[in-house]
Amino acid sequence: MTSALKTEYLTINMGPQHPSTHGVIRFILKTDGEIIHECDPDVGYLHRGIEKLAESITWQGFVPYTDRVDYVCAMNSNLAYCMAVEKLMGMDSEIPKRAEYIRVIVSEMNRISSHAVAIGAADMDMGAFTPFIHFLREREHINDLFEMICGARLTYNYICIGGVNADVSPTFLSKTAEFLDHFEPIVEQINRLISYNQIFIKRFADVAIVPPKMAIDYNLVGPNLRGSGVKFDIRKDKPYSIYPEVDFNVPIGTGRAGTLGDCYDRYMVRVEEINESIKIIRQCLKQIPDGETKAIVKSSIKPPKGHIYFRTETPRGDTGYFIVSDGKTSPARLKIRTGSFTGMSIIPEIARGVFIADLVAIIGSLDVVAPELDR
Amino acid sequence: MMGAYFQNIKNGFTTVFEGMSITFATMFVRKETVQYPEVDITSNKTIAEKYKGSLMGMPDNYRGVLILENGLCTACQICQRTCPIDCIAIENAKCDKTKPTDKDGKPVLNRFTQKEAIKTRALTRFDINIAKCMFCGLCEAACPTGAIHHTKQFEMNRECQEDLVLRFVSDGEKEIAVKRAEEIEAEAEAKKAAKAEKEKEAKEKEEQEKGAEE
Ligand code: SF4
Numbered sequence: 001m002t003s004a005l006k007t008e009y010l011t012i013n014m015g016p017q018h019p020s021t022h023g024v025i026r027f028i029l030k031t032d033g034e035i036i037h038e039c040d041p042d043v044g045y046l047h048r049g050i051e052k053l054a055e056s057i058t059w060q061g062f063v064p065y066t067d068r069v070d071y072v073c074a075m076n077s078n079l080a081y082c083m084a085v086e087k088l089m090g091m092d093s094e095i096p097k098r099a100e101y102i103r104v105i106v107s108e109m110n111r112i113s114s115h116a117v118a119i120g121a122a123d124m125d126m127g128a129f130t131p132f133i134h135f136l137r138e139r140e141h142i143n144d145l146f147e148m149i150c151g152a153r154l155t156y157n158y159i160c161i162g163g164v165n166a167d168v169s170p171t172f173l174s175k176t177a178e179f180l181d182h183f184e185p186i187v188e189q190i191n192r193l194i195s196y197n198q199i200f201i202k203r204f205a206d207v208a209i210v211p212p213k214m215a216i217d218y219n220l221v222g223p224n225l226r227g228s229g230v231k232f233d234i235r236k237d238k239p240y241s242i243y244p245e246v247d248f249n250v251p252i253g254t255g256r257a258g259t260l261g262d263c264y265d266r267y268m269v270r271v272e273e274i275n276e277s278i279k280i281i282r283q284c285l286k287q288i289p290d291g292e293t294k295a296i297v298k299s300s301i302k303p304p305k306g307h308i309y310f311r312t313e314t315p316r317g318d319t320g321y322f323i324v325s326d327g328k329t330s331p332a333r334l335k336i337r338t339g340s341f342t343g344m345s346i347i348p349e350i351a352r353g354v355f356i357a358d359l360v361a362i363i364g365s366l367d368v369v370a371p372e373l374d375r
Numbered sequence: 376m377m378g379a380y381f382q383n384i385k386n387g388f389t390t391v392f393e394g395m396s397i398t399f400a401t402m403f404v405r406k407e408t409v410q411y412p413e414v415d416i417t418s419n420k421t422i423a424e425k426y427k428g429s430l431m432g433m434p435d436n437y438r439g440v441l442i443l444e445n446g447l448c449t450a451c452q453i454c455q456r457t458c459p460i461d462c463i464a465i466e467n468a469k470c471d472k473t474k475p476t477d478k479d480g481k482p483v484l485n486r487f488t489q490k491e492a493i494k495t496r497a498l499t500r501f502d503i504n505i506a507k508c509m510f511c512g513l514c515e516a517a518c519p520t521g522a523i524h525h526t527k528q529f530e531m532n533r534e535c536q537e538d539l540v541l542r543f544v545s546d547g548e549k550e551i552a553v554k555r556a557e558e559i560e561a562e563a564e565a566k567k568a569a570k571a572e573k574e575k576e577a578k579e580k581e582e583q584e585k586g587a588e589e
């Protein structure tokens with residue numbers, strides 16, 4: 001019997017202002033009742049043209065703009081850009097050792113705070129507000145430490161071409177060690193609070209499974225890729241700065257609570273990365289040498305003609321800066337490749353056939369940050 | 376089958392209480408919230424007066440609203456060129472050659488060359504548009520005399536946008552500077568004219584002498 005009733009998919013908008021989209025992203029959903037039939041992410045609401053802006057400002061003047069590319073982990077963005085320019089100028093071996101150590105300490109600290117926000121936000125999307133507050137409280141301590149060395153809490157502009165802008169005081173180092181001692185038990189505490197919570201696990205496990213092959217096909221990077229069980233970390237596989245000198249593991253997804261590559265795996269990779277970052281910082285604090293913190297760099301640099309692509313591991317994955325120089329005082333072309341963008345591109349594929357409520361879990365577990373996505 | 380069903384219910388209960396125990400324990404942890412603006416957060420000392428948590432106050436190198444110490448500035452315009460978003464506007468005019476001194480009367484050194492700073496131009500305009508400024512600190516780092524620097528002020532509500540443009544050179548100062556520049560210009564002009572006159576005379580003399588020889 002053919003149905004006399006005509007049925008069609010209902011198109012609804014999720015976003016741009018939606019509490020779980022972490023910024024302004026819009027999803028156009030074609031739904032069949034509760035089930036998503038098609039999900040079309042609409043990005044670009046936070047586009048500020050940062051790549052184009054780079055063409056009209058000086059090389060050093062662009063560093064504060066990289067803060068704004070990803071404000072959750074501004075130190076890592078600073079580092080990615082500065083290292084790319086240094087490589088382009090061929091001065092990457094001139095960077096003082098102390099500066100390298102400081103850079104790694106601050107960027108790992110920033111990784112902790114970024115992952116704390118990512119985890120907290122994922123919990124919040126799932127309806128658990130308390131862990132988010134706990135994590136924000138801890139992040140304030142990291143912000144305090146950063147404020148001590150550079151005078152800003154979020155947009156640091158601390159790492160500069162040639163080193164870092166200011167030396168760190170012994171107080172900073174001891175306070176950092178103190179913070180790590182205080183923070184390490186808290187990670188476990190928050191795990192008990194939410195990550196091991198049966199209700200939360202049931203909510204996250206087996207949702208939006210990304211098998212390893214699919215993750216590679218869709219070019220996922222960072223914790224999202226490792227959550228699918230692919231052991232790839234730029235810090236280990238294409239090491240830069242002083243990462244070869246420190247010992248750390250690369251946590252990967254193992255299907256802890258369900259299938260390999262589900263939301264819970266991606267989530268737990270981040271939790272474990274926090275512990276690895278703590279390990280890295282502890283080693284750096286022990287090994288940090290004395291000395292200069294900035295190589296001699298002219299106030300207005302003109303890197304030689306050429307181009308460079310440099311990748312670093314930021315909390316949202318493999319961030320690459322492609323820079324073309326024509327020997328002038330500003331870049332001829334600059335392109336930023338970010339982890340959020342590739343994370344976004346897989347959503348139409350994995351969101352097919354899931355509940356609308358699970359889409360929120362997917363976005364939370366992929367850790368998409370809107371300004372980094374649109375730049 | 377039935378066992379798993381009850382197991383699930385039991386898990387659901389225990390897991391909630393596990394979380395609740397942590398939440399309960401947190402009730403006895405020190406409160407970290409800073410009750411701004413009741414608490415003065417501008418430094419480590421002032422914050423400790425009323426606040427018992429472990430967050431620190433603002434550090435001395437906090438990057439707040441910019442301020443200019445007119446006495447130190449040599450109007451070299453380096454900060455203007457360094458600023459990525461052009462929020463500093465400087466205009467200057469010629470002035471007498473002086474050496475800026477700090478509060479104690481000591482000459483100011485150029486931070487990069489360690490030589491005494493020399494001022495040959497006076498400011499006729501120095502505006503900082505705080506509405507545009509992103510407090511990146513590049514201008515402060517580039518200034519050779521340390522004239523421009525950040526303060527701890529971060530409350531920037533003003534009634535209108537014009538109030539957000541900080542003017543450091545008043546109209547009166549500008550008038551004086553412009554007048555002095557005109558005078559200097561006139562003096563230079565006069566000197567030039569006198570020099571030209573002299574040269575002319577000398578030339579004529581020479582020619583006359585030449586003529587006499589012949
Ligand atoms: S702090 Fe940055 S944006 Fe503000 S005036 Fe100085 S250079 Fe320009």
Ligand code: SF4
Binds near residue numbers: 443454
């Ligand atoms: S504030 Fe500093 S950099 Fe700017 S014009 Fe004055 S002396 Fe030069």
